Amino acid sequence: MKHIELRDLDVSRIGLGAMGMSHGYTGAGVDDAESVRTIHRAVELGVTFIDTAEVYGPYVNEELVGRALKGRRDQVVLATKFGLISHTGRSGPTDSSPENVRAAAEGSLKRLGTDHIDLYYQHRVDAGTPIEDTVGCLAELVAEGKIRHIGLSEAGPDTIRRAHAVHPVTAVQSEYSLFTRDPEARVLPVLRELNIGFVPFSPLGRGFLTGAIRSTDQFDSTDFRADNPRFTEGNFQHNLRLADQVADVAVQIGVTPAQVALAWLLAQGDDIAPIPGTRRVARVEENTAADAVRLTDEQLARLSSLPPAAGDTHTEAQMRVMER
Structure with a gap:
């Protein structure tokens, strides 16, 4: 597995998103043993970048990751x-007050079974707390x-600049894939100007780009895709x-559609480390193998010229707390 640097943080070129092991997708939480095996296999394959969040579950995903990494931290x-999640009693969708940041960090450290968090993200920008106050608290936690x-x-770009002026920001995480190109116009140029790394989540289009999703009947009532506009x-x-066109390229070169989608992302820059999510060993093996896939200029151009996916990436309420 090749490595890159997110600013000054060394990570494997492809990471692992753990959310779907416990939260959000059909079958989440039904086989923790397989999820643990998946994390172990990822580490064996050279994946050094594992992503979770307190809200996944909530809490149980961090606990799962902590158990899986015992002895491998x-x-x-x-x-x-x-x-x-607000630990201060505030109502509303976000809480990044300094008091909440400290409470959240202590909880995550305990659940993850570690004395430090390597990369601590603000999950969504909190309109009720100046970003300078939030990052000031994070800087104290670094110290x-x-x-x-x-x-x-x-x-969004303005928030990134303001945050970075208080303390260097190592990475920004946003949805980015062949289906979601939004960061290219506003966010990626700022990140490259400031030497901030980029971590695409949902790099497989929430399953669309794997070719495995053919009907919404595949989702149960807990699956957030059931009411997702896409x-x-x-x-x-x-x-x-659109997914079928990705599959056509995969057939040409004898790899899977997921590997094509990840290879396209990797070709967008050496400051990008996608975190495809899975809870299955076979899938993590497939995804990490994308590190060796090379697309021709013609194939890259064909994929880059695909029209935008139809529908917003999130519901209207969720969109209101993004890129602000």
Whole structure:
């Protein structure tokens, strides 16, 4: 597995998103033993970048990751997130007040079974707390050794600049894939100007780009895709046709559609470390093998010219707390 640097943080070129092991997707939480095996296999394959968050579950995903990494903690860069759960009693979708940041960090450290978090992200920008106050608190946690690096998730350019002026931001995490190109226009240029790394989540289009999703009947009632605009009837059929074009490229070169989608992402820059999520050993083996896939200029151009996916990436309420 090749490595890159997110600013000054060394990580494997492909990471592992742990959310779906416990939260959000059909089958989440039904086989923790397989999820633990998946994390172990990822580490064996050279994955050093593991991503979770307190809100996944909530809490149980961090506990799962902590159990899986017992005895392996020093082999990985461990990332988690705060801000979508309030420990201070505040109402509303976000809380990044300094008091909440400290409470969240202490909880995550305990659940993860570690004395430090390598990369600690603000999960969504909190309109009720100046970003300077939040990052000021995070800087104190860095000085105390409880976290090593500061990250932001789904933040807009102005917030990124303001945060970075208080303390260097190591990485920004946003949804980015062949289906979601939004960061290219506003966010990526700022990150490259400031030498901040980029971590794409949902790099497989929430399953669309694997070729395995053919009907919304595959989702149970707990699956957040059931009411996601990308998966509504008209949008779903349009997006299936785009996924089929990715599959065509995969057939040409004898790899899987997921590997094509990840290889395209890796070709977008050496400051990008996607975190495809899975809870299955076979999938983590497939995803990590994408590190060796090379697309031709013609294939890259064909994929880059695909029209945008139909439908917003999130519901209307969720969109209001993104890129602000």
